[in-house]
Amino acid sequence: MTSPTAPAVPRSAIVSALVLVAGGLAVIFDGTIMSVALATLAKDLDVPVSTIQWVTTAYLLALGVAIPIVGWAQARLGGKRLWMIALTIFLIASIACSLAWDAPSLIAFRVLQGFGGGLMMPLMATLAVQQVPAGASLGRLMAMVSLPAALGPIIGPTLGGLILTWLDWHWIFWVNVPFCLVGLALAWRFLPSDTPRGRPALDWVGLVLISPALVGILYGLSNVSQDGGFSRLDVWIPVIAGVVLAVAFVFSQVRRRTGALIDIRLLKRRTVATSGAILFLSGAALYGSMLLLPLYFQIVRGTDVLTAALLLIPQGVGALLSRMIAGRLTDSLGARTVAIVGFIVMGLATVPFAVSDASTNVVWLMAALVVRGFGMGTLMIPMMSVAFVGLERDQVPHASIITRLAQQLGGAFGTAILAVILEATTSGAADLVGLAAGFDTAFWWAVGFTVVAVGVCTVLPGRAKPVEAEAQVPVGATR
Structure with missing residues (x-):
């Protein structure tokens, strides 16, 4: 990763990371809160669950459309300006969602919200990394930048359960407003201004290929949880079409000498390719769980919805505790060791759920969740930092886009696979014993994702090389 004598991350980069986290929390919490709100929304808006499911599906699809254009938009507008524009879009859309009068209007506003969030997610890492000097360690910086991604899936459902218990569904979106307003004020005051790089042309061919490709894949996988699973036409037709368009997109990007929408050639770097693969698997394990x-x-x-959400708090506590040491360990030991240990811990802590039943001691399960959260939080840091090692400043946005898309697709894939497995193993269950056995099988598959990830982690960089080594190109530098 970096040398033991690598320069420290400057205070300005740390401040910027904290500013980005303040705004990014709104996006992460909003996306995860919805996981417990769909049933309430369907009831209050008087629509079937199949209709209200588009509240999350539309958001996910808009996210996929927005992510690929972040690199071009940053070059055209500048990072600070793009961040504030994206956060403003998310703020306006959140207010609009809270004022929605029926399901179609809520779904429409969620599209706008997803577009703003899709611009922000890869931009968080990009703006933080581009301020790091040559050869500086990235572990501690990524520990801050990845905090929302680690805590959101745990705290979001808990917050959603509390809101839906004591308030109504409108407050699910109003809760975003303080984060957005504080994030905008801090960004205006503390984020350094960067000059746009002229007026680069948008790669329309690439955009026309990758946007429907992502929409097709994400939409198809989102339908797997419905009756019929992978045999449904609205699953495999969109997925196949999306994969074909994605392959065409890769060929179009490789043939472009300059101005590619996403610099696919970065996948030739072991660090970027491996980081993307592991983030795909971690996304499957994280979002599937x-x-x-x-x-x-x-x-x-x-349990009821609120109790279930509260029982997940120990996992968030574990993820938070990991922040105290994971960044330092990544800087000193390298990504390989920390990532392998993180996945092993996460996998072992999932095993108690794979062997549990309706009478398993809940205290034991909560203790396992603390450990699981610790492993999950630990592995996120090396995965997010290793992808940027040795990249030039202009390459950082593309690496951020690649890794973010990998995690997004992994999450959709893992959720789809586990949903099918859970449906297949519990559909014929006549009692709690059968239901528990079905969940055990699904949890063993989640453990399997972590086992595969450990194998991929073995090809990550090990202990730091000297800064002067040929492989160590300064982050954010220009050759």
Whole structure:
């Protein structure tokens, strides 16, 4: 990763990371809160669950459309200006969602909200990394930047459960407003201004290929949880079409000498390719478990939505505790060791759920969640930092886009796979014993994702090389 004598990350970069986190929390919490709100929205808006599911599907699709254009938009507008524009879009859309009068209007406003969030997610890492001097360590910086991504899936559902218990669904979106306003004020005051790089032309061919490709894949995978699973036409037709368009996109980007929408050639770098692969697997394990854990507590243990959400708090505590050491360990030991240990810890802490039943001691399960959260929070830091090692300043946005898309697609894939497995193993269950056995099978698959990830982690960079080594090109520098 970096040399033991690498220069420290400057205070300005740390301040910028904290500013970005303040705004980014709104996006992360909003996306995860919705995981517990769909049933309430369907009831209050008097529509079937199949209709209200588009509240999350439309958001996810808009996110996929926005992410690929971040590199071009940053070059055209400048990073600070783009961040504030994206955060403003998210703020306006959040207010509009809270004022929605029916399901179609809410879905429409969620599209706008997803577009703003899609611009912000890869931009968070990009703006932080581009301020790091040559050869500086990235672990501690990524520990801050990745904090929303680690805590959101745990705190979001808990916050959603509390809101839906004591308030109404409109407050799910109003809760974003303080984060957005504080984030805008801090960004205006503390984010350094950067000059746009002229008026670069948008790669329209690439955009026309990748946007429907992502929409097709994400939309198809989002339908897997419905009756019929992967046999549904609205699953495999969009996915196949999306994959074909994605392959065409890759060929179009490789043939471009300059101005590519996403610099696919970065995948030739071991660090970028491996980081993307592992983020795909971590996304599958993380978001797939987001589906399993609340349902396990509600279906097998018989808790209500709020109790299930509160029982997930220990996982957030573990993720928060990991921040104290994971960044330092990544800087001193390298990404390989920290990532392998993180996945092993996460996998082992999932095993208690794979062998549990309706009578398993809940204290034991909560202790396992603390450990699981610690492993999950630990592995996120090396994965987010290693992708940027040795990149020039102009390459950083592209690496951020690649890794973000990998995690997004991994999350959709993991959720789809585990949803099908859970449906297949519990559909014929006549009692709690059968339901618990079905959940056990699904959790073993989640453990399997972590096992595969450990194998991929073995090709990550090990202990730091000297800064002067040929492989160590300064982050954010220009050759």
